[in-house]
Each structure stands twice: as C-alpha cells, then as structure tokens.
Amino acid sequence: MKKIIVNDEACIGCGACVSIDPEHFEFNDEGLSHTTNNENLESTDLASAISSCPTSAISIEEVEETANQEENNDACDCENCHCTNSDTCRCHHEEE
DSSP: EEEEEEEEEOOOOOOOOHOTTTTEEETTTOOOOOEEEOOOTTOOHHHHHHHHHHOOOHHHHHHEOOOOHHHTTTSSTTTTTTOSTTTTSSSSSOOO
C-alpha cells in the first residue's frame, strides 16, 4: 500500500504543500505539515506539492501492512493521517 509520508524532522512548516494541495495536507498543532488522506495519489497537485517542498520532507512510499496492523485495524482510525494502528501512528495524539 502506498502512503504519503511527511518527515517531521525535515518539515519547516513553510506551507507550500498546504497551499498547493489542501486535499492531502494541512498544518498540525505544531505548525508542521501532515497528511489528511492517502487517496488520489496520482494527483498533479500532490506531485506539485512534493516537488515544491524546500526540504524534500514529503515522499510517497510503499508501506507494508504487518500482521500486527491487520489485527488492530480499528485501533486508531485517526482523522489526521487515516492510519489504522495506534501503536504505529505517526500523528501527534493528545494524551488522554
């Protein structure tokens, strides 16, 4: 399965991706970009957002779903990244 990855350590929060492709990106609470969905990965706006990132913090990567992720398929269902596993979620969830 392909997934948009934003490297939090490389992102400087310039907002280019959010401006170019709001379908896939928005700012998180820390002012950095994060993905909002992993659909329509062939979008020209997505390609433009990726190529416009000044720090090359955005990529589309093939991510293998592990057996653990399959078992916990409904554990997270995060609206920020649409992940399916709270143990491997890369979002910044608030402490409950």
